[in-house]
Amino acid sequence: MFFIGIFGIQAKQEVVESRQGEICPVCGSLDRYEILKEYQYFHIFFLPVWRWGERYLVRTRCCQQVRILPHEFGKALVRGEAADWSQLSQGVLDPLVRCAHCSTLLEPEYRYCPRCGSERD
């Protein structure tokens, strides 16, 4: 998160769903994890004017991991459609990678940060 005077860019996360007593898709423990929706927005005087970079994430409590949820899966959840939770079996979710310089979320295939151009570690 950073500010340039009265306007800036922020990332916002909302919890879409909390899953209790489920098998963790990362470590396999029987615990809890949350589905998050994250997006970036540009604001002026605290007024969001532009929104982009929407994505869905899985945050686990047991092993404190954040993973990328397949986009279609997240969208279906938000629309209230029945989700096939068996898709989230252990080890299928990509780890979340952020730029070491500006914290922008990077797609697994990105070699360079789209915002600041830094090469990924």
Ligand SMILES: [Zn+2]
């Ligand atoms: Zn876990």
Ligand SMILES: [Zn+2]
């Ligand atoms: Zn960057």
